[in-house]
Amino acid sequence: MNEENQNNMPAGVVAAEGKIEVPAGGIKLSEERKDSVINAWTLALVGAVASLTILCTVWPDPYLDVLAFLPGGLVITFQVTILSILCAIPLGLITGLGRLSKNRVINLIASTYVEVIRGIPLLVQIFYIYYALAKFLQVSGLTSAVIAISFCYGAYMGEVFRAGIMAVNKGQTEAARSLGFNKVQTMMYVILPQALRTIVPPVGNECIAMLKDTSLVSVMAMPDLMQFGRSYAAKTYLYFETYTIIALIYLIITLLLSKGVSILEGRLNYYDKRK
């Protein structure tokens, strides 16, 4: 992570202005780059929207027909994404705190969870929960999708939370404890609010990756965007047209989300700004 930004003590005096940080997560616009009219983000978004518009206006048949067929799938895609985010973030926080815990047992449980989940592909996890575990417990497609994705991403996010919490200067804990705050209060009032700054960009990126990975749920016939596309293509044999539209839609959504993340990130830097 951007360690320079973490060192918040004398950093007030030696502010990191004018310094271009290489972002940890990747998709992020720094203040400097926002000023220029053309950047990768704008280029990609304008390109994607223009392509979609041109395709649908110049050749409404078949492109507009494909587009009109897909909204139903988008609902499921968003549903799975949002539910998975709502489960994965608390899971990630608990995992991150568990990995930092001095309690051996808690630490071991959290670490084992991360090791195991990180070592199994998400696609395999989805198959495992939906098909393999069906031997003991029948769960709906939506439930298995959310369980599989949030368990997978919970493990990744656990590492993000852990790193973010560790990046907060140790002096902050000491200052809070010396005032009389207990461990939980110190975490809630002092450490987490500061860790959030490091945590939000990579967690935002994980959420975007999560949205993309929901396309995997089409393998269990969940009617998401990808599955809608697959069935349309299978019916009409318009593979090129269908998957072009699908790709553009995913691209536009993720570009908009990544913009949202970078706006949020800017907001979280409020206390660094001088004057």
Place this chain on the structure above:
Amino acid sequence: MTNASNEPIIRIEHVWKFFGQMAALQDVSLNVHRGEKVVIIGPSGSGKSTLLRSINRLEEINSGLIAVDDVDINDPKNDINKIRQNLGMVFQQFNLFPHKTVLHNLTMAPIKLRGMAKRDAENLAMELLKRVGIGDKANVYPAMLSGGQQQRVAIARALAMKPELMLFDEPTSALDPEMVGEVLDVMVNLAKEGMTMICVTHEMGFARSVADRVVFMADGQILEVGTPAEIFDAPKHPRLQQFLKQVL
């Protein structure tokens, strides 16, 4: 002024502290009385910061006793968080909460820990900020302040809990030279108001003018204790004589 003045507020008895194989504190004993100003000096690595940090259990000692108001701070039966509320601490690196405004840095602990009403806490905070000379900076974030201003806020933050005792861990060591004076002024005023203070510092001028007793430490041991006059004008221990030759 009955027995309160005779009973030490801090009792440190035969304290040992190890970092791995290294004995950071070796059989250290020291009493501090109410209203007393004790300044601890010594070369770096002498254990003076470790001793100070042991008093509010930021460092856990390996053996011996540390009692605040006759309460053994290392006894798990005693609530260390309650004890710490009465021990203000000021750090070398200020450690202000960067995500809170100056005012919130001061009001957070009194509101959440002492259950003080928000308005009362803010009035108290403003009064303290004025006392340390930065009443006009209440609503800015710490990053906008100079080091000296940050350290004065840190002192005010500790005072907002109305502690019985203030611990200073090299409060001026991270400051640019021109800012040392403003922080020392605040500390001198605090001393004049009768606050009990234990201060680790390299500011010999401050030690000489403020301290009731100066403690000299080296190699994890207290080698000499005396009034500023005894320590600075008639040092007995050869290590102290050598140390003073280097710093004065």
